[in-house]
Each structure stands twice: as C-alpha cells, then as structure tokens.
Amino acid sequence: MTAPGIAFYSKYPTDKIIKVLEGSFDSNDITILSGDVGNMRVVAIPHGFNRPVFAKSLVRLTSVIPIGDYHHEFTYSDSTNIYIWVVAPQSVGTRTFDYTSVLSWVDDYDATNPLVPEFTQPYKPINFDSRENYQKILDQDSVTVSGTGVVTYDIMHDLGYKPNFLVHHASFTGEVWPSLGSSSPFIYTSTQNLVTATMLTDRLRVKAYKSGGGAVSCKVYYKIYLDDVVS
Amino acid sequence: MTSLRLDGVAMSSYHASFINYSSSYIDINLSGAIGGSLIVTAAADFVYTREDSVFDMYIEKLDGYIDPYYAGKSQLIAQFQDIANATTNVDASTVRLGVFNDRVTVVIISGFSSVSETINTNYRLYFVVYDAPISLGL
Numbered sequence A: 001m002t003a004p005g006i007a008f009y010s011k012y013p014t015d016k017i018i019k020v021l022e023g024s025f026d027s028n029d030i031t032i033l034s035g036d037v038g039n040m041r042v043v044a045i046p047h048g049f050n051r052p053v054f055a056k057s058l059v060r061l062t063s064v065i066p067i068g069d070y071h072h073e074f075t076y077s078d079s080t081n082i083y084i085w086v087v088a089p090q091s092v093g094t095r096t097f098d099y100t101s102v103l104s105w106v107d108d109y110d111a112t113n114p115l116v117p118e119f120t121q122p123y124k125p126i127n128f129d130s131r132e133n134y135q136k137i138l139d140q141d142s143v144t145v146s147g148t149g150v151v152t153y154d155i156m157h158d159l160g161y162k163p164n165f166l167v168h169h170a171s172f173t174g175e176v177w178p179s180l181g182s183s184s185p186f187i188y189t190s191t192q193n194l195v196t197a198t199m200l201t202d203r204l205r206v207k208a209y210k211s212g213g214g215a216v217s218c219k220v221y222y223k224i225y226l227d228d229v230v231s
Numbered sequence B: 001m002t003s004l005r006l007d008g009v010a011m012s013s014y015h016a017s018f019i020n021y022s023s024s025y026i027d028i029n030l031s032g033a034i035g036g037s038l039i040v041t042a043a044a045d046f047v048y049t050r051e052d053s054v055f056d057m058y059i060e061k062l063d064g065y066i067d068p069y070y071a072g073k074s075q076l077i078a079q080f081q082d083i084a085n086a087t088t089n090v091d092a093s094t095v096r097l098g099v100f101n102d103r104v105t106v107v108i109i110s111g112f113s114s115v116s117e118t119i120n121t122n123y124r125l126y127f128v129v130y131d132a133p134i135s136l137g138l
Helices: B077-087
Strands: A017-025 A030-034 A039-046 A054-060 A070-073 A075-077 A081-085 A097-104 A137-148 A151-156 A163-169 A193-199 A203-210 A215-228 B020-034 B037-043 B055-061 B095-099 B103-109 B117-130
Touching: A017 A039, A039 A097, A054 A075, A054 A081, A081 A097, A137 A151, A137 A203, A151 A215, A163 A193, A163 A203, A193 A215, A203 A215
Parallel strands: none
Antiparallel strands: A017 A097, A030 A039, A039 A081, A054 A070, A054 A097, A075 A081, A137 A215, A151 A203, A163 A215, A193 A203, B020 B117, B037 B103, B055 B117, B095 B103
C-alpha cells in the first residue's frame, strides 16, 4: 500500500478549503493596475481573512471568446481581497461575469496560524469519503529566493515521478500570486517579483527574477503533493 | 460558527478538502499557421465529466523545442503562454483554454498581435480535476 493510492493518510495533511466565494461582476468593478510594463485589469473581491489566501477561480465568460463557458482565471490575493484577472477588456462592455473562487489555507504565513472559521459547504455535507482520493501534501513551506538576475532554487522531493504541485510567490510585499511556467504574462511593472516553477522527477525548480533585471528577493510558497499527475 | 486551528491537523472535519477526482493527460499537436486563428480540439472525455470542475493543468513539451528539460509546468490556463513562447511572441492573452463536457479546446488567436508563423509542436497536457466542494449553480 502506498500513500498516493489511498484516500487519506494521517501522516500527510490535506488542503483545507476555508471558503468558496460565488458571485458576479461587470465592467464597473474592474480596477486597472498601471505600471511601466503595461496594464492589468482585475476585480477585487473581499475574502474576509486578515491575510492572503490561495485561490482558484472559475469565471464564466459567455461568448467573449467562443471556446466555452467556463475558464480558470489567474487569481492572487492580499490581506483583504482576492483579485481575479479579467481577460479581453475591450470585450467586457457591460457584460456580467459569474465567478466561483475556492480559497485554501496558506500554512505558516508570516509564521502564524490563527484561528479559522469552520467552513462546511451545503452541497456535500460529508467532508470525507474513503472512496475518494484526497490531495495529500508531501511538503509545504516557504523559502526566500534572493540574488541577482534569474535566481534558481531547487526544492528536492525524491519521489521519482512528477507530482502535482502549486507554487505562489510574493510578487509584491503582502500579496500572494500564482507562479506559472516559463514566464508570466501577469505583470504591469518591471519592479515586481516574478517566479516560474517547473516540476522534475526529483525536485521542484523555481526561478525568481524581475523583468527589469537586477537584484531580486522574493518569498516563495510551495506545496508538493503525493499524487502523481497521472494515476 | 466555530473557530479552529488548521496547523498540525491532517484533515479537518470542519473544512472540506480537494478531492482528486480525475488525473489524466492528453497529447496534442499544435500545427498550422498562427496569423488567423488556430484551433486545436483534443478529445478528453476521460478527463471531464463536468465543465464546472476546478482543475489544475500542467504542460509538458514533448520535443524540447527550446528547453530540453522542459518538464511539467505549473497550473492555470496562463500556462499556455509557454506554448506561445515556444513558437512565437503571441501575447498570452490570445491563448485560451476551453473546457466542454467531453473535450478540451485550445485556441490561439492572433488578433492582438501581428505575428504570422507556422508551428508544429507536440505537447502533453496533464489535468488534475477536483470534485469538491463545487456546485456552481451558474
């Protein structure tokens, strides 16, 4: 029996979902973040916690781009809000967008773990089902990556396969942004921290840099799961 | 409402957790001319049973066009900028992922750029689909 093959293993924690936000927004709710690189359009939604959270968002962009109704959208957070990136601003108009954002916990953010209100959602009152495979966390922590230029930092896992993973970083102090692949389109100023993440069979490799070059010092939050990407 | 501590608890009965509903992959080939619209539809009915599922996606570039160790990439549709980067300078905002009940569609639209280039590249897309606690009601 292996840990990835069973629903729950008390040795490894699971992601704790602390809230699900649902609602809608329109063009009047958009905030434009402007910098020397360009603009980013986001919608701020209060999350009710006094520190950043991890967020996954689904947005329904009906007919804006004709490939389907539901889209994952880039979402970052600070201590007050989550910020959902809005695509195709020229097409927004007065259209109403529906969203659902699933918030999970940043363990040991600022070395604290305050009390969290319980969250049980009404649709699935059973929070554990042994028939299901829960995402088990092998390792979660934060590191500060510092240096000049593109700074590479390896986090070893030695699993022998490429597991699921999530990486976030402090693009600005007090904000937690998702870290993407070889580069990020989510940038509006050359001074913000950018982080990319690549998973190998023995390590998680993150790279921190600034588009304008020079020194970088960035807090990186990561989770490595036990589950293989392909089970 | 009860307030709880989450640190040190493997699973909280007062907090739902992500259920790994489905993990699988599909191979796609992006080939054709970017300059109008390039639409790639890949069957993935073993991945999606609902289009409102929360999911993570990882991209592996199979032929190592630029980066030979190019391995599984991070999550979210913005990852498709990797595809754009591997071929041309198409703005990431022009690359989108669509999810239907039984398939995944990749669309590269160059309407926001002046790039025109022929591409032929193989990718493997990994998906982890979650089953909790979503009921969108959209």
